[in-house]
Amino acid sequence: MITIKNLRASVEGKEILKGIDLEIKAGEVHAIMGPNGSGKSTLSNVLAGRADYEVTEGEVTFNGKNLLELAPEDRAREGVFLAFQYPVEIPGVSNINFLKTAINETREYKGQAPMEAKDFLALVKEKQHLVELDGKLANRSVNEGFSGGEKKRNEIFQMAMLNPSFSILDETDSGLDIDALKIVASGVNKLRTKDNAFLVITHYQRLLDYIIPDFVHVLYNGKIVKSGGKELALELEEKGYDEIKKQFETV
Amino acid sequence: MSISLENKISTAQNLTAALSRVGDKNNVFGFDMIGEALQFVEIEGLPTNKHEEFKYCNVDAVFRKEFKEINNSFSEINMPPVVVDAINVYIINGRFESVSGKAEGLVICDLVAAQKTHKEVVEKNLGAHAKPTSSVFVALNTAYCQKGLFVYVEKNAKIDKPVYIHYLTDPISVSVINPRTLIVCGAGSNVQIIDDYYSKGANFFSTHTSEIVVGENAQVKHYKIQNEGDNAFGVITTEVVQSSNSVYDAATFIFSGSLVRNNHHVRLFGQNIEAHLNGLIIGRHNALIDNHTYIDHAMPNCNTNELYKGIAYEKSSLVFNGKIMVRRDAQKTNAYQSSKNILMSDDASIYTKPQLEIYADDVKCSHGTSTGKVDEDALFYLKARGIGDESARKLLLQAFAQELIDKIEIPSLHDKVLELFEESLK
Structure with a gap:
């Protein structure tokens, strides 16, 4: 589904990603773990197409297309979804209007007619149930006045609505209590199919108790320094990142 | 006060033209008032951008260059479609033309006629709130206005349909128009007023001057829609006076025009008055849109609120200057003001200035402004x-x-x- 080769990227002239190689196939869940400042969020932002990040080398192929050449909105329309670490509050834009615009612009991109209003509303009803999102929240302004947990649930709700083939969860567990974490994880699990893939970025192993990954990668200092199965996450939880740091410390 | 030679010449020309019209049956003002107005124009001259109140709004350059000669030739205007169920009033090229529809307790006619039928109301209010010596543009308007509009809402009358005033302008050659409006809302009355400015044709300069009197316990909603073409220039003055327990609620929407200067002044002469001034302004191309508001809290226990938002595209400039005066007697005043703006281009400009003058000690006043992308x-x-x-x-x-x-x-x-x-x- 997505192949990342020797990806290097900088922010304000400082190199953060120093050659990432990663291949994710349909039906797989990959987790990326790593200490603060290792480049986890940079990777997700680069894949989603945020303007402040400059790709200096490497390539990303998504379903046969050069992802890095696409504008952020076209990446989304092609099926890339980023669940934001810090979802943005947009006063005055209703969640519903926002999603309707997003869905219909994606459909237009694919040459499909806009979704019928009643089909759209039925979809909203079905999907908000998935993350136990209050119907009232769906009608409010995007993320405005939402609690941390509500914001993250809203991300997963949007994911469910847009039905992407590749989703990046950027520290979705941060700021969540255990109940909210369970709801978010269960939402993601219900969306898992053999045709889509997930990249779960997290600092802690906790989330991976609920979203079981097929592969775990350790990102340190802009590179993937270790890869393994789900047991790697447990190992990291036990030993912490210090051992990794010691092993791969660069001068 | 300095008077430039050029100023003298242009005002002298105006003076001659106006004097020839004194006694004109279509101008409601008498000889004395017109004389006073013209004298004021002669002494004062047009404001340049050295004038603090016109710092960003260089009317002088525009007016003197484009509108030196006051020409008044207009084409037949096609009415834009009416979409609101209302009592429709038509002001064509600055003059009252017609009214369609009526309501119990509502009088709409031209000011000259009103001077006969509603002598007391007209004499008490006309030129009393927008004094000819308050600004050069009001003075010019006083001297040159023809067939002004009179709207009178009788005591306790509730007008269900809005009074929709269409200001339509379509000059053949460069012109100055001088629409004049007096709206008097009696005690306990309730009315919605819509001012809709629409124009095409050659460039014109408007000195539109309105006086709005809101009686005790009256409720007035006032919408202003300024959607004129690039041919529109003007200094529009709206003087509102309110009595006790009244509500005046204004919302202004400006979507185009080359030079639009709105002076929106509200004077609170009573207690428990509520006034709202709101505005949404979109600047395109080279437009200069300047909103000056002034709220005068003269007495205690009044609440006022202002919210102006602007979006400036291309090389447009938006100005918001909001003055709030809280006089010594105006204790327990609540006065809030906010101006928020978005710049859509590197060449657009926003100038915003709150001005609070507070002489009472038990008041709540605040102002805030933001400008960004x-x-x-x-x-x-x-x-x-x-x-x-x-x-x-x-x-x-x-x-x-x-x-x-x-x-x-x-x-x-x-x-x-x-x-x-x-x-x-x-």
């Missing part, structure tokens, strides 16, 4: 969901403007303004 984080968030750049910006601008458009309580007018707004973003 479209929020990049919000923009990226929308794009990351598949929404294209243009739609994403539109959504954000709509969100910015929505609370002002939603102040319109007449559904058909709300939709019309929303449509004009969306059109203006293209």
Whole structure:
């Protein structure tokens, strides 16, 4: 589904990603773990197409297309979804209007007619149930006045609505209590199919108790320094990142 | 006070032209008032940008260059479609033309006629709130106005349909128009007024001057829609006076025009008065849109609120100057003011200045202003969901403007303004 080769990227002239190689196939869940400042969020932002990040080398192929050449909105329309670490509050834009615009612009991109209003509303009803999102929240302004947990649930709700083939969860567990974490994880699990893939970025192993990954990668200092199965996450939880740091410390 | 030679010449020309018209049956003002007005014009001259009140609004350069000769030739105007169920009043090329529809307790006619039928009301109010010596533009308007509009809402009359005043202008050659309006709302009355400015044709300069009297316990909603062409220049003065327990609620929407200067002044001569001044302004191309508001809290226990939002595209400039005066007697005043702006280009300008003058000690007053670009984080968030750049910006601008458009309580007018707004973003 997505192949990342020797990806290097900088922010304000400082190199953060120093050659990432990663291949994710349909039906797989990959987790990326790593200490603060290792480049986890940079990777997700680069894949989603945020303007402040400059790709200096490497390539990303998504379903046969050069992802890095696409504008952020076209990446989304092609099926890339980023669940934001810090979802943005947009006063005055209703969640519903926002999603309707997003869905219909994606459909237009694919040459499909806009979704019928009643089909759209039925979809909203079905999907908000998935993350136990209050119907009232769906009608409010995007993320405005939402609690941390509500914001993250809203991300997963949007994911469910847009039905992407590749989703990046950027520290979705941060700021969540255990109940909210369970709801978010269960939402993601219900969306898992053999045709889509997930990249779960997290600092802690906790989330991976609920979203079981097929592969775990350790990102340190802009590179993937270790890869393994789900047991790697447990190992990291036990030993912490210090051992990794010691092993791969660069001068 | 200095008078430039050029000023003297142009005002002298005006003076001669006006004096020839003194006694004109269409000008409601008498010889004395016109004389006083013209003398004021002669002494004062046109304000230049050295004048603090006109710092960003160089009327002098425009007026003297373009409108030296006051020509008054106009073409037949095609009425734009009427979408609001209302009592429609037509002011064509600055003069009262006709009214269609009526309501119990509502009088609409031209000022000259009103001087006979409503002598006392006209004499008490006309020129009393917009004094000819208050500004050169009011003075010019006083000297040259013809067939002004008179709207009178009788005591306790509740007018169900809005009074929709269409100001339509279509000059053949460069012209000056001088529409004059007096609206008197009796005690306990309730009315909605819509001012809709629409123009095409050659460049024109308007000195439109309105006086609005809001009686005790009266409730007045006042919508202003300024959607004129690039041919529109003007200094528009609206003087509102309110009595005790009254509500004056104004919302101004400006979508185009080359030079629009609005002086919106509200004087609170009573207690427990409520006044709202709101505005949504879109600047395109080289437009200069300057909103000067002035709220005078003369007595205690009054509440006022101002919210002006601007979006400046291309090389346009938007000015907001909001003055609030709280006099010594005006204890327990609540006065709030906010101005928020979005710059859409590197060449656009926003000038905003709150001016609070407070002489009472037990008051709540606040003001705030912000100017910035479209929020990049919000923009990226929308794009990351598949929404294209243009739609994403539109959504954000709509969100910015929505609370002002939603102040319109007449559904058909709300939709019309929303449509004009969306059109203006293209």
